[in-house]
Structure formats: structure tokens, C-alpha cells
Amino acid sequence: MGLLRSALRPAAEKVVTAVAARVAVRNHIDDVGSELLYGPAGRLNDRTLTRAQLDLLAAQVRDTTGVADAVPHVAQAYRMLVGLEGRCVGRIAGTTSNILGKLVAAPLLLPARSRPVRVLEIGTLFGVFAAGFHQQLLRYGHAHDLVIVDPLETVQLQPERERATDPSGTPVTLGTLLVNLRFGGVDLDRVRVERGLSSDPSVRSAVGDFFDLVIIDGDHSLAGVAADLAWAERIAAPGAVVVMDDYGDPGWPGVQQALDAHLAGETRFSLRGVVSTSAFLVAG
Numbered sequence: 001m002g003l004l005r006s007a008l009r010p011a012a013e014k015v016v017t018a019v020a021a022r023v024a025v026r027n028h029i030d031d032v033g034s035e036l037l038y039g040p041a042g043r044l045n046d047r048t049l050t051r052a053q054l055d056l057l058a059a060q061v062r063d064t065t066g067v068a069d070a071v072p073h074v075a076q077a078y079r080m081l082v083g084l085e086g087r088c089v090g091r092i093a094g095t096t097s098n099i100l101g102k103l104v105a106a107p108l109l110l111p112a113r114s115r116p117v118r119v120l121e122i123g124t125l126f127g128v129f130a131a132g133f134h135q136q137l138l139r140y141g142h143a144h145d146l147v148i149v150d151p152l153e154t155v156q157l158q159p160e161r162e163r164a165t166d167p168s169g170t171p172v173t174l175g176t177l178l179v180n181l182r183f184g185g186v187d188l189d190r191v192r193v194e195r196g197l198s199s200d201p202s203v204r205s206a207v208g209d210f211f212d213l214v215i216i217d218g219d220h221s222l223a224g225v226a227a228d229l230a231w232a233e234r235i236a237a238p239g240a241v242v243v244m245d246d247y248g249d250p251g252w253p254g255v256q257q258a259l260d261a262h263l264a265g266e267t268r269f270s271l272r273g274v275v276s277t278s279a280f281l282v283a284g
Helices: 002-038 051-065 071-087 096-109 128-139 174-183 201-207 222-235 253-264
Strands: 117-122 144-150 191-195 211-216 236-245 269-275 278-283
Touching (some): 051 071, 051 096, 071 096, 071 128, 096 128, 096 269, 117 128, 128 144, 211 222, 222 269, 236 253
Parallel strands (some): 117 144, 117 211, 144 191, 211 236
Antiparallel strands (some): 236 278
């Protein structure tokens, strides 16, 4: 028996070595594939989430919306986000946690209505988030009409920063926006694009009022956010949800300064909660 074991040992070692080599190659392929799909080498935003990030995000969604178990909602939105951003042109600006927070919390906060929900998005970039948000609203039973306000000036405009080509290399254009909305399955007959700045009186007049959901993601300066919040006060329907993007983001200090000052004054809005770096308000 000892001789047999000695004779078999070299063959067994070869098999083990071969299997280990295959596993190493497979692991290398998996690592590269995951990095290209989700990580910084293949995407501008790392779309991976740690367990700690998921737990924190789910807790924030729960506290903001009252949903007892938010993890399945976040998981569904995550799968949709990764697939959609892979198909679309350009990108969604923001961290994975912040995007998921908006995709999940806003539809959950909306009350059921017998009519289509009127949605206003101030600042859309490439329209990829708008396409994903469309899918999320439908998933939670909210038929809707969408109005988008954006200058669509080839590059993202922020008064406090120099104009620069988007990191994705994609120009911000109406064509790109419409293509991404189609990729997201949006019925373009239910979308209206008002090209211009949200501070332009002619744009505001064309947009109208009585919106059930307002997403403020335009001019991130203190003055710009303050102006958009004052506009939202006038056009938000009773019970409307207002999403203030990039609240608490250190890269955009004017956002939190403007919202904190607004809430300290006379307002119809009450703060329902903060998820990642988005604040969720409800209009009285």
C-alpha cells in the first residue's frame, strides 16, 4: 500500500497543480470582469457596494419612508441601475448609494393617485437617471408625465466650476438625452423637455405648476439652489415630494447651506429624511 501511495503521489500532485492553475485563471478572469463591469477601471463610478454601505442605505431608506425591510427594494434598484447604465450613453452622476437612495425612496414616498403623477426634473445631464427613475415609478404603480429642464449645453454647467468635457467623453445633447430615455423604455409622448436654465422666467412659465414630484439637481451654487427651492415652493402640489440632490456632499457645500436656510424660514416643506446625499422633503 505504501508503494502504491508513493507511485500515485506525483500524478495526484499534477492534478492538484492543474486544478489550482485553472482556478487561478478563472479567478483572474472573474476579477477582471467584475472590475470592468463595476469598478473604477471600466466605469467612471464604482458601482460596487459593501455590506456596510448596503446596511446603512437600507436603514436610511427605512427611516425616511417607513418601509420595514428596504434591502429587497435596494437590491432590485441596484440590478436595474447596473443594467441600464451599461446600455445607455454617458453616465449617471453620483455615487451608487446616492443614486439608489433616490431611485428607491422617492417612489416609496409618493402617495397613490388616480391620475398620472406629474414629475419635474431640474438638471438631467444625459437623462440616464430619468430613464431609471421612469422604471422605478412604474414598478411602484405610478403612471407619470415628465418635464425636464436642462440647458443641454454640450458640457455640464456649474457656475462655480470651469466648463469641462464630461469624464465619460460624451457630449450633453438633446439627441443623447432622447436616446437614453428610449433605452429606458420611456414613452416620449409623455416627456417634455424645456431647454434652458431653471432661473429663466420664460422656462419657468413654460414648465407650469402643480407637480407631485420635483427633483432639484441643477445649479449647485448657494444662490442657484435657493432659487430652485423658492420656485419649488410655488409649483409643488400639496403632498408633493421634493428631492434635493447632493445634500451633505462636501463637494457641493452650497446645497446644504441653501436647504438648511430655506427650512429655517417660512416654508411648506418639511424634511422627511436624508438618504446618502439626498434630502427628501414633503410639501404641506
